Amino acid sequence: MMVVGLTGGIGSGKTTVANFFRELGVPVYIADDAGKRLMLTSEEIKKAVIELFGEKAYPTDAPDRNYIASQVFNDSAKLEALNRIIHPAVAADFQEWLSRQQAPYIIYEAAILFESGGHKKCDFTILVTAPHEEKLKRLQARDNSKIEEIEARMANQWSDEKKLKLADFQIENTDLSLTKSQVKELNEILLNSRKN
Structure with missing residues (x-):
C-alpha cells in the first residue's frame, strides 16, 4: 500500500x-495523536518518561504534558531522549494500523x-x-x-x-x-x- x-x-x-x-x-494516521494515546496506555512509555523526567511527569495515570513540554522546551538533548521513547512505539503502532487498512x-x-x-x-x-x-x-x-x-x-x-x-x-x-x-x-x- x-x-x-x-x-x-x-x-x-x-x-x-x-x-x-x-x-x-x-x-489518515496522525502520529501526534498516536503518541498522546500511547503515553496514556503504554506502561513501558510511562516508566521510561518517569525515568527521564521524574515523578512529576505522571502526577496521575495521565502525563502532565505542560510539565514535560517545559522540560524539553529549551533542552534538545531531553527532547531527543523523549523522541527515542515515543517514536519507536508510534512506528510499531503505525505498522499495526497499516496492516488493517484497505485503500489505494x-x-x-x-x-x-x-x-x-x-x-x-x-x-x-x-x-x-x-x-x-x-x-x-x-x-x-x-x-x-x-x-x-x-x-x-x-x-x-x-x-x-x-x-x-x-x-x-x-x-x-x-x-x-x-x-x-x-x-x-x-x-x-x-x-x-x-x-x-
Whole structure:
C-alpha cells in the first residue's frame, strides 16, 4: 500500500488538510495523536518518561504534558531522549494500523516527518505551507500563546524552504476552498500514480 507523508510547520494547517483527505475516504494516521494515546496506555512509555523526567511527569495515570513540554522546551538533548521513547512505539503502532487498512493509499501525518527521517519510509510527501503571519495568527487564536513562545516553537522546526527541497508536493493553505481543491487534485494524482 502506498504511504503518503503529510507534514507542515506548526500553524500551517496540516490537520485541516488531513481532514480533507479523510472526507475523500482516504485513511489518515496522525502520529501526534498516536503518541498522546500511547503515553496514556503504554506502561513501558510511562516508566521510561518517569525515568527521564521524574515523578512529576505522571502526577496521575495521565502525563502532565505542560510539565514535560517545559522540560524539553529549551533542552534538545531531553527532547531527543523523549523522541527515542515515543517514536519507536508510534512506528510499531503505525505498522499495526497499516496492516488493517484497505485503500489505494493512506496519509501518514507527522509534525517532524523530515526532521526525524520518516519521509524515507514514504512513497510521496506533501508539505503544507502558510505565510508566517498567518501561522502566528492561527496559533494565537488556537492556543492563546505569546508570540515569543510561538516563535521559539517554530525555531525548533525546520524552515519551509528546507522542507520544500525534500517534499514531492506542496499545498499552500491560506484559503480553505482553494486548499480543498488542491487536496482533490492531489488525490487524483496519487490515485493515478498507482496505475502507472
